[in-house]
Ligand SMILES: Nc1ncnc2c1ncn2[C@@H]1O[C@H](COP(=O)(O)OP(=O)(O)OP(=O)(O)O)[C@@H](O)[C@H]1O
């Protein structure tokens with residue numbers, strides 16, 4: 362089972378990699394993003410870039426955004442390019458196919474964050490030459506990657522679900538785009554809607570909770586959400602239905 | 607008794623108002639090449655999907671390698687290889703990676719995957735180009751690659767939906783040889799669909815003709831071979847209208863005429879040409895050739911496909 366999941370993930374990776382290496386479409390934008398986020402932003406923000414708790418919200422959102430650009434392709438793309446039925450005619454179980462695609466998309470989001478953080482650390486260390494290695498605290502790293510992993514798996518869960526239903530990649534991308542917008546803008550709107558007092562008390566509550574507890578709560582929520590989404594995706598994934606479309 | 611590779615029992619499959627398979631019952635013994643022959647929309651692809659458990663029958667049932675397609679589709683897919691309607695290759699991956707993916711799916715060892723890739727691609731003359739993206743290959747090359755992928759894990763049963771579509775005559779012939787070798791040498795059962803009668807005749811041990819989802823004929827290809835007609839053509843010297851008139855008067859002859867310098871004689875069904883030949887010899891005709899007209903393959907196929915009861 363694990364082997365089968367990895368087999369599917371391996372294939373997905375080869376296809377992503379091909380896209381990235383070609384420097385067209387996904388590739389070029391990934392490079393631009395890397396330069397922007399991994400080099401310019403750290404230079405501008407200085408060491409705060411590594412330690413600010415804000416980054417704990419920033420990276421999960423960004424990396425799950427990257428996941429969303431890929432995951433739309435998962436099933437809609439295979440259907441569009443007429444490879445889905447052959448895949449379904451293989452010995453792979455429904456579960457292995459679904460999870461393989463999820464794992465690949467999640468890994469992509471993780472690697473994206475990791476690459477940026479590494480480049481950022483190197484950039485900051487060079488800029489602040491003589492002050493030693495500029496690296497975030499271990500707890501910060503733990504928080505960051507837990508959140509990124511779960512945010513990516515949540516988004517991959519949403520994406521797989523949409524990709525299963527969509528008949529074209531474009532359609533899946535549009536739906537996901539709208540969902541991403543809601544996810545990005547929703548929290549901002551929510552805070553704006555609160556009146557002054559509520560905002561202050563929310564800030565106070567968050568401050569007393571401390572970063573560790575907030576992260577733990579966020580992780581628990583995301584984990585629950587992605588578990589539900591993945592379960593829904595599995596329930597929806599019916600070989601007979603899919604191959605006919 | 608060995609289990610038949612495929613056993614279909616009253617298979618029906620409806621797509622809304624369309625009946626794609628209509629009480630299809632037949633058996634494919636293991637280790638042969640079976641050809642499913644039929645016009646567009648006859649239900650060939652639907653039959654393959656049903657056998658692979660990708661589509662459930664509306665009624666009836668099928669057992670493939672002894673497993674029920676409804677309940678045990680995963681067991682069937684584990685043991686079968688398939689080239690479906692679309693070649694199903696990942697065009698962004700190289701040819702080698704496409705095959706490697708198939709090998710990984712079927713849990714072959716890395717060494718075995720490499721060796722098998724080499725063996726199959728060399729056989730198809732594509733090994734030198736294995737590092738190119740499959741999407742950049744020609745249609746026929748992709749088709750060969752897809753066949754290689756279908757048999758990559760050495761399955762005991764292979765489904766091939768129009769395997770020679772897009773192949774040039776030389777490549778088709780080569781593929782036919784490979785498939786024949788696969789069946790005879792390694793005991794693999796090959797289930798292929800085709801529109802091509804010549805292909806069915808050269809390659810298949812058993813042929814089923816499907817029409818409107820129904821089995822129109824089932825048997826060895828010799829049953830499909832063009833039938834003899836009752837027309838005899840004679841070429842030679844000294845053939846003229848008076849000879850034709852004499853021939854027409856022979857018992858068992860329905861009519862005779864000179865057409866394009868040849869004497870064309872319509873015999874009664876089952877009649878031999880000996881009386882005709884004796885007469886021509888007696889009339890001092892210099893006979894070069896006496897031959898019977900045969901129905902063309904195409905005519906035979908059309909006859910099978912359009913036989914009465916067509917709806
Ligand atoms: N998914 C589907 N939805 C609706 N109708 C379908 C579907 N699949 C097949 N059919 C119908 O079933 C009939 C048989 O189709 P099928 O693809 O099996 O024919 P075929 O013999 O493979 O034809 P061809 O030689 O053109 O490939 C057709 O009338 C087709 O329109």
Ligand SMILES: [Mg+2]
Pocket residue numbers: 650651652691767
């Ligand atoms: Mg077909």
